[in-house]
Amino acid sequence: MAIEFQATCPICTERKTFTSPDDYYSCRDSLIAVNCPLxxxxxxxxxxxxxxxxxFPREAFKTLRVHESAPGGRGLSLWLWYNSKQKVFSGYYPSKPFGSMVEHIRNEDLEAQTFPDRTFDLVIHLDVxxxxFHPFAALREIFRTLDFGGVCIFTTPTYPEWAASEQVAFRSKDGIRIVGEPEYHGNPQDPSGSLVTWRYGYDFPLLIQRHTGFDVEVRRMQSNSIAVLGPMTEVYILRKPRTF
Structure with a gap:
């Protein structure tokens, strides 16, 4: 049953009407605002x-050094574009030199980044x-590029029925091997979409801790007031210690 309600968007802070085709918000992209400016x-x-x-208070983005991987051109990415003064947006274009610019997007392989050590205060990536193929290599690179006390914030589908995470696509010299039916998600830099390589379970924070130097926090919300409802609302917060 389609539903409609009022909420305050935490990105633009405007009070607006949100709609969804069902009352469980079963699709992670289905709960949207009417006439959204973002x-x-x-x-x-x-x-x-x-x-x-x-x-981070909003005024902090005048000085925060921010890296967002795979910006979506809407929502939080659009807010950062207009309000973050020291930002870098990156995407993955394997046919072009890494570290070069593709329009306003810097070409980066998250698993082997070209940024110097301790370049950023905040790294954001949503559903990346x-x-x-090697997510923990990417997180180690993010750890390297964050300054002491820096934070990485990201989202990724986390399956509540799975205790253990599972890699479902592998890359080798012989090509890509896929376990089961291939799954693709939308990609703002590639209209053909992106192959799903991992499905994460509730052991994911432990795996991050084992493979990186991050402290891990996970927040899951069910909030009418900010229109964050339904399954898979986890946000991961990774903190690099201030000292070693």
Whole structure:
């Protein structure tokens, strides 16, 4: 049954009408605002924004050094474009030199980044981790590029019925091997979409801790007030210690 209600968007802070085709919000992209000024932000973007602004006041973005991987051109990405003064947006274009610019997007392989050590205060990526063949290599690179006390905030589908995470696509010298039926998600830099390589379970925070130097926090929301509802609303908060 289609539903409609009022909520305050944590990205633009405007009170607006949100609609969804069903009352469980079963699709992570189905709960959207009517006449949204930020190009119809979706649930995960509002969840991430709520976490970001709980940790960093909006005025801090005048000086924060921010890296967003795979910006979506809407929602939180659009807010950062207009309000973050020291930002870098990156995408993955394997046919072009890494470290070069593709229009306003810097070409980066998250698993082997070209940024110097301790370049950023905040790294954000939304629904990227499930498309990496070596996600923990990417997180180690993010750890390297964050300054002491820096934070990485990200979302990724986390399956509540799975205790253990599972890699479902592998890359080798012989090509890509896929376990089961291939699954693709939308990609703002590639209209053909991105292959799902991992499906994460509730052991994911432990795996992050084992493979990186991060402290891990996970927030899951069910909030009418900010229109963050339904399954898979987890936001991961990774903190690099201030000292070693």
């Amino acid at each position: 190009n119809d932000c979706v649930t995960r973007e509002r969840a991430a924004a709520d976490v970001v602004f709980s940790l 981790m499930e498309h990496l």
